Amino acid sequence: MHPVRRAEFAAVAVLLLVLDQLTKLWAVATLVPGQPQELVGSVLQLNIIRNPGAAFSTGTGYTWIFTTLSIVATIGVLWFARRVRHRGWAYALGILVAGISGNLIDRLTREPGFYLGHVVDFVQLPNWPIFNVADMCINVAAVLIVILSFKGIGLDGTRISDEDESESEAAGGTK
Numbered sequence: 001m002h003p004v005r006r007a008e009f010a011a012v013a014v015l016l017l018v019l020d021q022l023t024k025l026w027a028v029a030t031l032v033p034g035q036p037q038e039l040v041g042s043v044l045q046l047n048i049i050r051n052p053g054a055a056f057s058t059g060t061g062y063t064w065i066f067t068t069l070s071i072v073a074t075i076g077v078l079w080f081a082r083r084v085r086h087r088g089w090a091y092a093l094g095i096l097v098a099g100i101s102g103n104l105i106d107r108l109t110r111e112p113g114f115y116l117g118h119v120v121d122f123v124q125l126p127n128w129p130i131f132n133v134a135d136m137c138i139n140v141a142a143v144l145i146v147i148l149s150f151k152g153i154g155l156d157g158t159r160i161s162d163e164d165e166s167e168s169e170a171a172g173g174t175k
Helices: 003-028 063-081 087-109 134-149 160-170
Strands: 039-041 043-053 121-125
Touching: 003 043, 003 087, 003 121, 003 134, 043 087, 087 121, 087 134, 121 134
Parallel strands: none
Antiparallel strands: 039 043, 043 121
């Protein structure tokens, strides 16, 4: 990874991971389960829950599997990040690793115990599951990854369509 991209990746990941953990600490210390606090009427509320499952509270009996998958995903993102030379990918993967790691920390450190901890969720929108900053990071990263992929931008910054044209020309084709 280019040193500047490494710094961008690390800065984004650390900043968002700290934000996630600080907001969860605040939520645990301040909010009372079952007593939503309105921020913007009923459109945006703070309502703390502890989620033993994954997104949308699915798989509540499989916390250890989600913990294992989070560890594998974090290692995978870090492995891919070594090849990043494009700013967009550095940001996208930094945001992604922050989100995965934020929820992983909960699974490793919160009640009911190591590797089985419940994730702290506290942001509530109408007709939507309660979520946290880490969840927002994962979703934003997914959107960025889709955009970068549709634009044909590789991890190293090359445009995939440019590579295809170069290969076509090398094979005797024309632009």
